[in-house]
Amino acid sequence: MKVKVVAQILEANDRIAAENKKLFKESGVYVINLMSAPGAGKTSLIERTIKELYKKLRIAVIEGDIAGTDDAQRIESLGIPAVQINTGGACHLDANMINEAIADVPLKDIDLLIIENVGNLVCPAEFKVGEDMKIMILSITEGDDKPLKYPLMFQESSALILNKIDLLPHINADLAKIKNNSLSLNPSLKIFEVSCKTGEGISEWTSWLQSLVA
Amino acid sequence: MHEVSIALGLLEFAAEYCKREGYKGIEAITVKIGKASGVMPEALHFAFEAVKVGTIAEKACLNIDEVPVSGFCSNCNKSFTVKQTYVLSCPICGKSSFRIETGQELNICEMEVF
Ligand SMILES: Nc1nc2c(ncn2[C@@H]2O[C@H](COP(=O)(O)OP(=O)(O)O)[C@@H](O)[C@H]2O)c(=O)[nH]1
Ligand SMILES: [Mg+2]
Ligand SMILES: [Zn+2]
DSSP: OOEEEEETTTHHHHHHHHHHHHHHHTTTEEEEEESSSTTSSSSHHEEEEHHHHHTSSSSEEEEEEEEEEEEEHHTTTOOOEEEEEEEEOSOOOOOOHHHHTTSSOOOOGGGGEEOOOSSSSGGGGGOSSSSEEEEEEEEGGGGGTHHHHHHHHHHHOOOEEEOOOOGGGGOOOOOOOOHHHHHHHEEEEEEEETTTTTOOTTTHHHHHHHHHHO | OOOHHHHHHHHHHHHHHHHTTOHHHHHHEEEEETSSSSSOHHHHHHHHHHHSSTTTTTTOEEEEEEEEEEEHHHTTTEEESSSSOOSSTTTTTTOOOOEEEEEEEEEHHHEOOO
16 A cells, blocks of 8 residues: 655654754753864864863863764863764764763753764765754865865855865965855855964854854 | 665654554655755665665665756746756856755655555
8 A cells, every 4th residue: 555655754863853952952052063074174173162262151062973082082181071972883973862972961061062073075964963053164175176066065054164274375276166156055154264273264263153152 | 874874764764654553564665865965866775775674664665756956046937957966056047046946855755555
């Protein structure tokens, strides 16, 4: 017998994401979901953001990685609570993983929760985890063809951080092309040019973030 | 690789549905997958075959309807369909006065149950 059904395949994930979001709201915590390819600078940006904002906001971090605890250790060494999720092969975080990690996050004592997703330009864009906004990082060394190759993440993100601009003199990257194509895909995308190495552009990003959290 | 998660989400929905409605098994599931959804049909087929083993959908086949990316331009007052996974400007008039209408689907639309 044939039956018609109308459902989102990721309905179960979206349901748990909504539960997470409700809990974050009730606790007064703003949540960002940070996505990028491996090595684009997610952990470096979190370190920079903490250094800039720790006197103004109480921050905690959830680190998603396929394996290992290196990134959580980098964050803890700054005196910030960090919870490591090992996805054991999965190339993205989902709402259930975050739901389980929340128990270890001191929600009552923080204003901002930063979630570092698994390094991947495709899959994380598909899964809500209960965040207030998705932020993506593209390092300029990855090539200016990325927006059109991976449009979904650019469309799902509220802000695009173009990282490693200290390397601009050494590589052939057409920043204008990256920005134009990104904005065509998502006209409301906020774009920041930063270097986590030199600190250039970081304060523009952190002021914007702080204005959303406060 | 997230096709495995998608396939698991699909099975979870199907199993819950059959339990609630009192069906014993599933012969086929039809899904609509948008071309801009980030899911590759071949990878989803492969993942589905792997994760269905031992579930209520063990013998089920998966039918995938691929949905192209389409939009509507308010300047031309016309709909359009493109081959790519993205639209930068209206393919008819070249303006950015368009909205995307299809292409991001990840939906279940039909099941054959017994
Ligand atoms: N030159 C340069 N290197 C950077 C910058 N940001 C990060 N890196 C380097 O890029 C590598 C990956 O950074 P990491 O933050 O671990 O990336 P993640 O995998 O996205 O978390 C490290 O070796 C960083 O030192 C930058 O702005 N400029
Ligand atoms: Mg990292
Ligand atoms: Zn037009």
